[in-house]
Amino acid sequence: MSKHYVLAAGGTGGHMVPAAALATELTRRGHRVALVSDERGVRFPDLFDGIQTHVLPAGRLSGGPIGWAKAARQMLAGRSMAIELYKTFRPSAVIGFGGYPALPALLAAFAQKVPTIIHEQNAVLGRVNRLVAGSVHGIATSYERVDRLKDSHVPKTHLVGNPVRESVLALRERPYPALDEDGIFRVLVTGGSQGASILSQVVPDGLAxxxxxFRRRMQVTHQARIEDIDAVRAKYAEHGIPAEIATYLPDLPDRLAWSHVVIARAGASTIAELTAAGRPAILVPLPGATDDHQTANCREIVGAGGARSIQQTQFTATELAKQIQKLGLDPAALANAAARARSCGRPFAVRDLADLVESVDAPKAKVGKITPAKRQKEAFA
Structure with a gap:
């Protein structure tokens, strides 16, 4: 039976990518999907083609009493608009992916007694998800260990993983690229959609x-901020390292496919893609991330031996060079690290999340405990 679902997500890539993956899966299953976000979210290229989208006002709880009052007014306005949407769209469930733009849609669902699920991409439960966790019918997580998740919420918590794009998931079926002793060693450097200046400052000198x-057979693709491009290009040229510099990589899955090692931030989508594809990495958590969630995101892949983590205060050229050599300049060691990264992947995340969503609107909105862990055994095949 075709049903209607509303996906509510903040306007950053970390929220929008898994929401888009779920939208694609639910649509494939014959359901209708609507997206609720902010102006940033609805502008992501190609993510929500053909999906009904709505922009709702949503304030951010910051700026002291005046800022809180303004945010409250915006939240209430967004809640009212979402209620009007639900009267015509009639969703079977509302799924929140975190971020303040998701909050009005969830508040409206509570008011209208529409079943709700939240999905947490990070290893720390985000602020909005913490705020609503006690009221939702199900909590889907990306990691087995999630900080700031109350013990009382565990019975309705389901480990599903973090959905990734199909083009990235397809890399799981491709072997780690062979690295002969005289072959080209390919490095991918990415700081996410906005780049990362610290990577631009340190990586060229570290690789040098x-x-x-080894350096003479290196090929680098480096995603940088537009203001850093000239300086980064000059550094690579100075060191004699062939490098392609860009502010945006539309073919990122292809770049990931041939990469032997990735140097990146530790955002939720980045970790999900690394573990889905099985690529070893040097990770530099963003120090200003809320609740230091990027450091928490690293725990699993680092513990498995698929990545090295360097705190930004310790991220120097010397430390980077040392960690790359520890990760393995030896082809066999690199392939082993790739396999360990792959072992952390949860390739059935979108399927398990969609199954959970379809179960939430059962009679009295009781969610049965799904067991995606059994399915994860397939991931190691």
Whole structure:
């Protein structure tokens, strides 16, 4: 039976990418989907083609009493608009992906007694998800261990993983690229959709400290902020390292496919893609991330041996060179790290999340405990 679902997500890539993956899966199953977000969210290219989208006002709880009052007015306005949407769209459930733009849609669902689920991409429960966790019918997580999740919420918590794009998931079926002793060693550097200046400042000099024979067969793709591009390009040229510099990589899955190692931030989508594809990495958590969630995101893949983590205060050229050599300049060691990264992947995340969504609007909105862990055994095949 075709049903209607509303997906509510904040306007950053970390929220929008898994929401888009779920929208695609639910649509494939014959359901109708509507997206609620802010102006940023509805402008992501190609993510929500053919999906009904709505922009709702949503304030951010900051700025002291005046800022809180303004945010409250915007939240109430967004809640009222969402209620009007539900009267015509009649959703079977509302699924929140975090971020303040998701809050009005969830508040409206509570008011209209529409079943709700939240999905947490990070290893720390986000502020909005913490705020509503006690009221929703189900909590879907991306990691087995999630900080700031209350013990009382565990019975309705389901480990599903973080959905990734199909183009990235397809890389799981491709072997880790062979690295012969004289072959080209490909490095992908990405700081997310906005780039990361610290990577631009440190990575070229760090790679330059690697053995000369190895450096001469290196090929780098580096995503940088537009204001950093000229300086980054000059540094690579100075060190004699072939490098392609860009502010945006529309073919990122293809770049990931041939990469031997990735140097990146530790955002939820980045970790999900690394573990889905099985690529070893050097990770530099964003120090200003809320509740230091990027450091928490690293725990699983680092513990498995698929990545190295360097705090930004310790991220120097010397430390980067040392960690790359520890990760493995030896082809066999790199392939082993790739396999360990892959072992952390949860390739059935979107399927398990869609199953959970379809179950939430059962009679009295009781959600049965799904067991995606059993399905994860397939991930190691």
């Amino acid at each position: 400290l690697l053995p000369v024979a």
